[in-house]
Amino acid sequence: MVLGENRHKREISDAPEGIQFTSRRPVRANAPAPSPKELDPSQLRRQAIARCDTDTLWDWLQNLGPEYKNNRAVADVIEELIDRLGFEGAWEKAMSLDGQARYDISSSLVGILSTDDPWEAFKYYKLHRGFFDEMWGYGATFSFTRESLKISADKAIEVFENSDAKESKWCVSGEYPEGFDYEKLANYFVGSASRPVSLPDKLLADWAAKDPVKAAEWITANPPMEINDETDSINGAVGINMALESIVESDSDSRNEAIEDLAKLPQPVLDKIWSFRAESSIQPELLSLAEQMGQRDAYLVNSLLKTNRASSIDPSWDEIPVAERNQILDTAEQRWASESSSPMDERARQRWREMVEKSWAQ
Numbered sequence: 001m002v003l004g005e006n007r008h009k010r011e012i013s014d015a016p017e018g019i020q021f022t023s024r025r026p027v028r029a030n031a032p033a034p035s036p037k038e039l040d041p042s043q044l045r046r047q048a049i050a051r052c053d054t055d056t057l058w059d060w061l062q063n064l065g066p067e068y069k070n071n072r073a074v075a076d077v078i079e080e081l082i083d084r085l086g087f088e089g090a091w092e093k094a095m096s097l098d099g100q101a102r103y104d105i106s107s108s109l110v111g112i113l114s115t116d117d118p119w120e121a122f123k124y125y126k127l128h129r130g131f132f133d134e135m136w137g138y139g140a141t142f143s144f145t146r147e148s149l150k151i152s153a154d155k156a157i158e159v160f161e162n163s164d165a166k167e168s169k170w171c172v173s174g175e176y177p178e179g180f181d182y183e184k185l186a187n188y189f190v191g192s193a194s195r196p197v198s199l200p201d202k203l204l205a206d207w208a209a210k211d212p213v214k215a216a217e218w219i220t221a222n223p224p225m226e227i228n229d230e231t232d233s234i235n236g237a238v239g240i241n242m243a244l245e246s247i248v249e250s251d252s253d254s255r256n257e258a259i260e261d262l263a264k265l266p267q268p269v270l271d272k273i274w275s276f277r278a279e280s281s282i283q284p285e286l287l288s289l290a291e292q293m294g295q296r297d298a299y300l301v302n303s304l305l306k307t308n309r310a311s312s313i314d315p316s317w318d319e320i321p322v323a324e325r326n327q328i329l330d331t332a333e334q335r336w337a338s339e340s341s342s343p344m345d346e347r348a349r350q351r352w353r354e355m356v357e358k359s360w361a362q
Contacts (some may be wrong), residue, residue: 010192044115045073050082057081058093062101066164091124103132111139112246126162136156149174153181157188174202182207184230190222205242212247212258218244220264237272240265248289256292263293271298278302281314297328304332308352311360323361329356 049057057077064071081090087109093193106128114121118278122144125137141163148159176182208215219240240262247258263270270293277286290299300320307313307354317325336349 015190041278043313046076054084078112079203107136110137114140114143118147149176149203152184156185176206186218202242204239208243208246209250212250212253215243217262220261221248223266224267241273241276244343259292274298274302275317278306279353280306280310300328301332304328325360
């Protein structure tokens, strides 16, 4: 049954929020129909969409305007059109539209295709991205970038060279196969005119888990250009900290050699790493690691700074000699003052020092 246009628009737009991407397999004609009480809101929405004629669905998509990006029925409507017309038919129709509708619908089509066939989506993306801005097909880049990392460094480089992913500020969780050339991909990124931001995720950590010394040597030879942003370049403090974690957990005979290599990094980088790893209490295993890297003071200073909002000091600090504790307190206070010098910060710093001294005097 074909519903009238007004009724169709009401049923789709009034359907509950929370729709998710679903299978495009058609329901068999002889399948038993569930009762309305058994259907969740997304199923009810898809039923409403399925009863609409094709022209009505296209009209609805084209007339959404600014609501297009936030309307969760869009994906279901496009999948319904793909079921009816085939991907190529839906693509041709979308590309025949004008203006924003052409941009939005074609971008959604590539994104939906990428969930089923990322390499076919990549082909469409490469052919058509030049006609649109850098955000077109944004959703699809996650799929074929992630898939490329499962194949090889060469495939990943091909994807990054033919997309805007390399210049983006999002990250992809990578799964790397045996024999993956981590060094080749890492060199590609740091050799780029614009370094990626934490992309792809865990590249150095996975490499360090498999070959601690090789990864550590590369890291020390390619220290971060910037360390102010916690999500800076792929070889920034975040990535190095993850690599260090992999090395510490490794049972490789070369574990200690790799740790000693990382200890050669510039002190500002090491300070950033310890700011990630430190906690308000003293962790014996971290203190031991810090000592192995010649970073005992850095670890203790960062740990003490983690107490800046605490009401008391953890008893684990009692294991640190009094004279050393006092020296660490002075250093931590000086660092805080150098980083934040407003009157409000000064008052907070004074209260913090009083709290620390009171805790240690007990």
